[in-house]
Amino acid sequence: MSESPNRPGPTAKQWAVLLALMIVSSAILIAIFLVIDWFPVAGSNVSDEIDTFWDVLLIVSIPIFVIVTGVLLFSVWRWRQRPGEEELDGPPIHGNAKLEVIWTAIPTVIIAALCAYAAVLLLDIEAAPAKGTRVVNVTGVQFAWSFETNEGDRKIKANRLVVPVDEPVQFKVRSRDVIHDFWVPAWRLKVDAVPGITTSYSLTPTKTGTFDIVCAELCGLGHAYMRQTVTVLPKAKYAAWVAGQGKPAAPAGGGESAGLSAKELFVAGNPSVGATACGTCHVLNAAGTKGATGPNLNEMIPKSDSKAAIREMIVNPNAEITKGYAQGIMPANYGQVLSAKEIDELVNYIYDDVQGKG
Numbered sequence: 001m002s003e004s005p006n007r008p009g010p011t012a013k014q015w016a017v018l019l020a021l022m023i024v025s026s027a028i029l030i031a032i033f034l035v036i037d038w039f040p041v042a043g044s045n046v047s048d049e050i051d052t053f054w055d056v057l058l059i060v061s062i063p064i065f066v067i068v069t070g071v072l073l074f075s076v077w078r079w080r081q082r083p084g085e086e087e088l089d090g091p092p093i094h095g096n097a098k099l100e101v102i103w104t105a106i107p108t109v110i111i112a113a114l115c116a117y118a119a120v121l122l123l124d125i126e127a128a129p130a131k132g133t134r135v136v137n138v139t140g141v142q143f144a145w146s147f148e149t150n151e152g153d154r155k156i157k158a159n160r161l162v163v164p165v166d167e168p169v170q171f172k173v174r175s176r177d178v179i180h181d182f183w184v185p186a187w188r189l190k191v192d193a194v195p196g197i198t199t200s201y202s203l204t205p206t207k208t209g210t211f212d213i214v215c216a217e218l219c220g221l222g223h224a225y226m227r228q229t230v231t232v233l234p235k236a237k238y239a240a241w242v243a244g245q246g247k248p249a250a251p252a253g254g255g256e257s258a259g260l261s262a263k264e265l266f267v268a269g270n271p272s273v274g275a276t277a278c279g280t281c282h283v284l285n286a287a288g289t290k291g292a293t294g295p296n297l298n299e300m301i302p303k304s305d306s307k308a309a310i311r312e313m314i315v316n317p318n319a320e321i322t323k324g325y326a327q328g329i330m331p332a333n334y335g336q337v338l339s340a341k342e343i344d345e346l347v348n349y350i351y352d353d354v355q356g357k358g
Helices: 012-035 047-078 097-125 235-243 262-268 307-315 340-354
Strands: 134-141 144-151 154-158 161-164 169-175 180-183 190-193 199-203 209-215 227-233
Touching (some): 012 047, 047 097, 134 161, 134 180, 134 190, 161 235, 169 190, 190 199, 262 340
Parallel strands (some): 161 227
Antiparallel strands (some): 134 144, 144 154, 169 199, 180 190
C-alpha cells in the first residue's frame, strides 16, 4: 500500500478567512437571537435579571457553537478524502499537549464564570423576604391550584389568585397528592410543590394584568389542563377586591363546619380539606365559571338527568367518562372530603342550574 500524499496545512489566508467568517456569523446570530422575543411580558422585580442572564448565555454560547461548527466544516472540506485515496492511510500524527490544555482550560473558565453569575443571581432572588411581606399559601392538587391569604381578619380562599402590584409577596407552595410545579411565566420563577413539605419563593409583581399560572411538572393525565390565572391589581382595586371577598376566618374542617355555601364550594372549593373547586374545570351558568378542563355541565347533563346521576358523577367520576375526556382527570376524593350534606347541596345547586331554576 502506498503512503498517503503529504498535504500541506492550511495557509494563513485560509485561517484568516475562516476566522472572519466565524466572527461575522457569530455577530449575526447573536443579533438575531437577542432580537427574538423569547419570553412573555416581564411582570416581576426579578424578570429583567433573569432575562439578562438568558442574554448572557446566548452571547457566550453562540460563538462557541460557531467555532466548533466552523472548524468541523473546514476540516471536512480541507482534509476530505479525494477520489483514488480510498485505500490510503492518513499521515501519522501525535496529540498537541499545549492545544489540549488550552481547549480544556478555556471552557472550564467560561463554565465557572457562568456558574458564579448564576449563583449570585440565585442568592439575590432567594433572599429572605422583608418583614410584613404578604404570604399566599398555594396548594396543588390534581389538577388545579387553590390559594389562601389573610387580609386583616379575613381568610380569603379561592381558586383564583389575586395580588396587588408593587407589593412583595411570598408564596408558600404545597401539594396534596403528587409533585406539581407552580410557575407564572411572566414572573420567571417556579418552584416544585412536593407532598409533605413546603417550598417557597418571594417576588414583587411590577405589572398589572392577568397572567397564566402553569404546572411545570408532569403530574398525571390532566397535567396539560392544570392552568389558571393570576390577576395583578392596582393597590386601590385590590383593596376593593378584598373588601368583597370572604368572611372572618372560620374554623378548619369541611365546607359545612366552615359555613361554605354550595356556590362557594363550586366556585372556590375548600382547600383546607383538599376539595378542588368544581368551577376550576367546569362551566356552570349560575356560578359564572369558565373552566375548560372538564365538560360544560350545562351542555353535558341532559335536562332529564336525575339528581342521583349528578351525585354519581361527583363521587364516582371515573364510572362513566364523557367522550373527548380522559379517565383520572377529575379528582375522585369528593366522597371522602365532603359531607353527605355538602354533596347534596352541590347536587341540588348543579341540578337547579341545568333545569333553569338556578
